[in-house]
Amino acid sequence: MTVLEALLQHSPALIIAIPLLSAFLLPLVSRIHAKVRDVFALVMLGVTSCFVGLLASDVLSHGPRIYIFGAQNLRVPLVRILFEVDSMGVFMAIITMMLAIIAVIYSWSFLHQEDGLDKYYTLLLLVVTSALGMELTGDIFNFFVFLEISCIASCALIAFWVTEGEALEAAFKYIVVSSIGALFVLFAIGIFYAQYNALNIATLAHLLLFTFLDKIALVILLVSLGMKAGLAPMHMWLPDSYGRAPPSIVLIIMSATLASFYGLLRVVFTFYGNVLTTSLRFSLPAHVVIGWILIALAIVSILIGVIMALVQTDLLRLIGYAAVAEIGYMFLAVGASIAALGTSYATVALQGGVLHILNDAVDIGLLFLVAGAIYYVTKKRSLDDLSGLARTMKFTTVFFIIGLLAVAGMPPLNGFTSKFLIYESVYQLNPILSIIALLGSILLLAIFVKVLYAAFLGPELPGLKDVKEAPKSMLLAMGFLAGLAIFIGLFPNLLLDTLVKPAVSALLDHAQYISMVVGGL
Amino acid sequence: MIEYIPFIAVVAMILIGLYAVVFRRNLIKIVIGISIIESGVNLFLIMLGYREGGVAPIFTSLPPGTTYPPEMVLPVPQALTLTSIVIGVAVLALMLSLVMHIYRKYGTLDVRKIRRLKE
Amino acid sequence: MFTLESGSGFWNPILWILVLLITFLLFYGIRGFGKSTYKKGTEQTKAFLSGNKEPSPEEMHIKASNLYWGFTTSMKSLYSVLRKMHTGNTSDYILWFVLVLAVLLLILGVM
Structure with a gap:
């Protein structure tokens, strides 16, 4: 066995272990020098990304991989934890690593005057670890x-920013909402364990019978993971916390949010994959009911997100509502693909939805970074106090325009590629859904044109005469995301074929996921 | 009937906790409510660990004649509950420290007055 | 590599950029037929406000919260409902969670 093979074999464990251990090493490292700490965080994330890349290339070419913590033989079936990595998990891990690295680069300049950065980087690495673990x-x-x-x-x-009361309020709301959501997830896990004596996803999916208790567990998992992902009408924590956290952190929280969304996909497609076609009362298959529930909630998310974003004056909060609308698009695609399970456009819808996870991370992330840059140079949150920033912040303006067009789904940027797939496939399920999705995009464009006009165009206000362009590391982070937005827009097939299509087929092919554990070991 | 009483207690605890979170105004009481939900879920997990006539899962001191696994109680729910309790302590500590800081900034613990972030 | 197939249609960014480029060239060509009477620094470039004095640009800037005034006013009934919904109260966030949970349990319980 070569070194590379050994590293590959243990990469699922290392991907978790490296950020986790370096998180707790960071306070020690930061005693040396602040610069060393910053570089250490980036290097450790870089090493983790290398392992993610290694694992991704293997999983994409050789199929899912299993890593066993604990007993290797099956004499004691439950006293071990399995990691099962398929193309979907790898796709999400790549997004998480991308967001984490950009957030760290951005934080170098953005927070260099703040205290307590050793704890900041520790917590940042912990969130990255948890998202990768999920x-x-x-x-x-x-x-x-x-x-x-x-x-x-x-x-x-x-x-x-503990000196601001609003940040504390947002944090309290976040922890109340997410800890209750997580406790309900645990309750659902208890229901599974009670019936099937197993905790392994593949084993459970193999055994699942869709009893009444399973239905309850499904609803609990859908609602609580949906709440963690920011699905309306349980989205209210999202603009609060996105609007008050430091913008570099928003990227990290977004990776955790997207990981919850991934959990929801896993629950519906893998856990309940065997029983989705069971007929319920009125001879309706279960997948139609679940799909239309998700579609209904998604439509509410899109509409509430855009309508509320239109009247916001706080720039970060406004983008938070836009993020709710973007999450609605993902749920719309997923709901449509579940409702129409088995048809050819269901696959296209799911491809659009999965690609939109990446596009949402890039677009909303870019907008948050731009809003953070504006906050960094002006120290103002309200759009009413901003004007004429395009004169002094030329690069930031260009990045904002790219983000604006991308998030509104304007061709030829990346937002359009996934939204195009969503419109075209959802149209075949029901044309009205497609119309609502288009309307949402138009309103998103209107919202961000308003921001462009209010913050970047117009006369220079007296208080803003001496603003400067954002520092280099922030420009680098924004430039990377903007470049990615253009790249995905121009070469949509490159990503779709290499990453998204394997991820979608891994989601839809639950039999393979199950057989990796149940049949082979 | 008697074997269902613990499950009724679980549901009752979760409902009491949700009631406290939704209808109580004091932040501390909301935190207590979350704690009660957590205890309810933990009780649920512990309940699942019970196997009638089971023996302790110690391989070296099994009573003669026991076969694995039907007669052995797997310690998984206990392990889950311990993990969940540890996580719960961390969440509780974090929430209480946030409540403390919020009281310093807002001067109140009434949840209806702590809403500068709205709309 | 450039063409995105959706089963019922396709999307090609290069084609789109070409079309935009041709449109721009056509537009530029048509613009060339016009007369250039624009003179910089004369009365031509000043705003005409019925003889009133032009306010300073700072006063003329429309603030963000005043933009889309017409839209928000005409949608007032919708916005009053939505504003009432977003109370900012932590308990209400959980109430929404419980409500959605109850409704979905009802739907799947009946089914």
């Missing part, structure tokens, strides 16, 4: 543990 684990209780870690660490990060 994405790679094959054990439902393990999923809960990582969910709680992400909840605790992100709550502490939201309250980073």
